[in-house]
Amino acid sequence: MAILNGCEFPEDRSYFVERTQMTWVKVEGDQIRIGLTDPAQTRAGKVLHIRVKAAGTVRERGKPIATVESGKWAGPVMAPVAGTVTESNPEVEKDPSLLNTDPYGKGWIVRMTPAAPAELATLLSGESALARFKEILEKDNIRCLRCQT
Amino acid sequence: MSDATTPEASPPDNAGKKILMIMTTGPEDPDKTYAPFYTAALMAAMEIDTTMYFLMHAPELLRKGAAEKVPLKKGGNLKMFLDMALENGVKFLACAESCRDLCEIAPGDLIDGVKLVGSATMADLALEADSVVSF
Numbered sequence: 001m002a003i004l005n006g007c008e009f010p011e012d013r014s015y016f017v018e019r020t021q022m023t024w025v026k027v028e029g030d031q032i033r034i035g036l037t038d039p040a041q042t043r044a045g046k047v048l049h050i051r052v053k054a055a056g057t058v059r060e061r062g063k064p065i066a067t068v069e070s071g072k073w074a075g076p077v078m079a080p081v082a083g084t085v086t087e088s089n090p091e092v093e094k095d096p097s098l099l100n101t102d103p104y105g106k107g108w109i110v111r112m113t114p115a116a117p118a119e120l121a122t123l124l125s126g127e128s129a130l131a132r133f134k135e136i137l138e139k140d141n142i143r144c145l146r147c148q149t
Numbered sequence: 150m151s152d153a154t155t156p157e158a159s160p161p162d163n164a165g166k167k168i169l170m171i172m173t174t175g176p177e178d179p180d181k182t183y184a185p186f187y188t189a190a191l192m193a194a195m196e197i198d199t200t201m202y203f204l205m206h207a208p209e210l211l212r213k214g215a216a217e218k219v220p221l222k223k224g225g226n227l228k229m230f231l232d233m234a235l236e237n238g239v240k241f242l243a244c245a246e247s248c249r250d251l252c253e254i255a256p257g258d259l260i261d262g263v264k265l266v267g268s269a270t271m272a273d274l275a276l277e278a279d280s281v282v283s284f
Contacts, residue, residue, distance in 0.1 A: 075191075
């Protein structure tokens, strides 16, 4: 587990970092699991509502798979690659604060089947991911916090 | 203990829907400025084609450096919510007549991302929109 500015970055994930998006991707067989990174949940603040696209929804890369609201931030969670939503996390829909308290675990958002697995190679991982996050954390002065419920 | 709210139903497909938000409040009433920008940002995130039309004193919020001076009760200022709306893809249109005659803002004094249009544009947009919301 790498840590930058108090933000955790598990090494078994890839990362989608574009514009305002900072999401993680975990490959699980022919599917991927997606959630918010530590800096993304910190920037959002305590999440109050999440609306997730239903299973079966086909998304292009960069199109929303969920909408997150915290009162201080409202924005989309974008599909990191093109694909089909196969499952949403019912626990996070019942209790959106899981996005803040356990972003890499119980706070996962959706699972998808990528349309073209080769597209996963466009995501950042390892040292290149950490270098990009270091740049963003410094530029936006982000230090991660985990809300406790 | 969590204060989680009732789960939201699976969202409908909003792609292609249009909302026009008419904004008439300016910096004279800061409490009325936050919700429109926050809501517009959220609507855009929901893939709704969202346009904010600023008239009367509302274009004052779009003057360079003005949003930073609008304090919010929850702390901070309006700038981060204005930026959030733009980042999410909300279109900002300002009434040219209001800018010129009421607010006395020169086009070059508006923040980047604002388009100056006439009143007829508001009529067109209102007729084209699936819903019109006024603040």
